[in-house]
Amino acid sequence: MLPVSDAEATILNLVKPLDHQRDTEIVDLLAADSRILATPVTSPLDFPHWDNSAMDGYAVRYEDVQHSSEEKPTVLSIVEEIPAGYQPKSTIQAGQAARIFTGAVMPKGADTVVIQERTRQEDNRVFILTTPKLQDFVRHKASFYQAGTPLLPAGIRLNAPEIAVLAAAQCPQLNVYRRPRVAIFSTGNELVTPEKPLQPGQIVDSNQYALAALVRESGAEPLILGIVKDEPIALQEVIVHAIANADIVLSSGGVSVGDYDYVDKILESLEAKIHIRAVEMRPGKPLTVATFPTCTDAINRVYTKHSTLYFGLPGNPAAVLVTFWRFVQPVIKKLAGIAEGWEPVFLKVRSHDELRSDGKRETYIWGRLNLTDGVYEFYKAGGSHSSGNLINLAQTNALAVLPVGKTLISAGDEVQVLQIINA
Structure with a gap:
């Protein structure tokens, strides 16, 4: 069972960003x-494409107005009006000004703009009532x-x-x-789609819908492959199809140690290299991470022209979301070609609530970051924090992290949180 930091390093080292020549589109x-x-x-x-005015006012020569004031205004003749989009016809000479508007081209000869609030116009004359600075309100080309x-x-x-x-x-x-392609399927005889009436012992497959939304939010294209029964042949067929058509494969369920958990055995039969089988975290301990070699071998039924990264996620819904946010989202962003900023974002904030863990594994507690009196606080989601409870995951935007050996963070104490960012 790998520590979380080791698992993260292992996973991110497996990711090769899309090729800047082969994997692009117009x-x-x-x-x-x-x-x-x-x-x-x-x-x-x-x-700017040319020298232009940053304000409505008058284009002038600085040497004409450098001693202007309300008591002794400089009087200039207005020789042209220059709206935006108009090419000036005049060259401003001594004693002259041009009426000019924001964004308009500066006329030749003028080097300064006096804003209209510091002037008074009478007929074709303008009174400059202030001493501007040289090149005031002029946006220069380039x-x-x-x-x-x-x-x-x-x-x-x-x-x-x-x-x-x-x-x-x-x-x-x-x-x-191009957008990375992410194949998604759920495993389990007990799963049904949302539109079907539930029979005793059945569970609605929420994981596939959550993962599809998360994949889209991360900038990738989900390939929805549905529910696969706990049958090795059917499961192998879906995995072969997934790795042939996707850059990343996400399956949920079937990666623990139960009698019906077949994923790892099938991956091994397909000559995948399994890098991770379990992670020292709660929720999300059962996590399989594997890679497939670049191959077009029809005999072995592996049809892919690229290396595919496989994530066998846990089956419990809270564990699915936590492991996606912690490991899969950074992978998608790095694969997508983002040069920097794809790493998980951690913040140190104040905890509004008491947070507890047994200290045996790195523990993730979901909740919200709120800004209170100018300080970010983490508010723990109410209700049970069981990995099977997805109800209180709604409106989650952060995960508080309690490291191994840490059993208590008191209300008001500092806690590290993983900020959940959709894009």
Whole structure:
């Protein structure tokens, strides 16, 4: 049974990010939200594209207005009005000014903008009532970004700010990594789908639905394979199909030591290398992690052109979510091509409630991070924290972590929490 930190290191070392040439696709900018940029972007445009005004006011020569005040205003002739989108026709000479609006091109000869609140206009004259600073409210060409230099690096997630930058840079199409494919299935004779009436001893398969949502939230594409009975032949057929079509396989159930737990034996029969069989954590002790070699061997019924990472997750619903958040989500993010920031995020916060553990295994207690008087506090979810209880997992956004040997964290004490981030 591996300590959690060793399990994490083992798992993340198995992940090879998608290839920046083979595993990419071209998408339109409007379809690029939350995608991972596969190649760096540069632009042939300067930002700003030209010198322009940051405010509504008057474009002037600083040497004309450098001694202006309310008591002794400088009077200038208005020779042109320059709205945004208009190309100035005049060159500002001594004693002249141009009425200018936010974003408009600065006219030749002008080097400063006086905001309209510090002026008074009478007919075609403007009275400058203040002494501005040289180049006040002028946004200079290329002061934000210089054409031909790196604009956005590869390996970043494209959110609204990046989409805006790319639109402004006239990048209508982008080279992004394809979404990782994650096969999902549940095992167990007792499982049924949500629309079927329950018979005695049956359980609704919630794991498949939870995992599909988690996979989508993590930026990957779920391949739903359904419920598989505890029958070795049927289970092997599904596993072979999964590893042939997915980058990651997630199965829930069948990885403990019961008579009907067949997953590990089938993986071994398919020549998988099993790296982890159990982890020193609660919930989530039974966890199988295996890899399949790159192979296109039809005789052995393994049809894959890439290395596939297999996670045999526990069957209990709370354990499924905890092990996904702890181990699988970082794997998906790293595989997807994110250059940095795919690691789990831990915070030290104050615990609002008393937290207990038997200290034998690293223990994860679910709840919420709330901001109270400017300080983050962890609130333990009410009710039972059994691995079979998924009801109080609703609205969870953090997991408190009690290390091995730690049996009590008192209310008000500091606790380490794993922040649950969907993207």
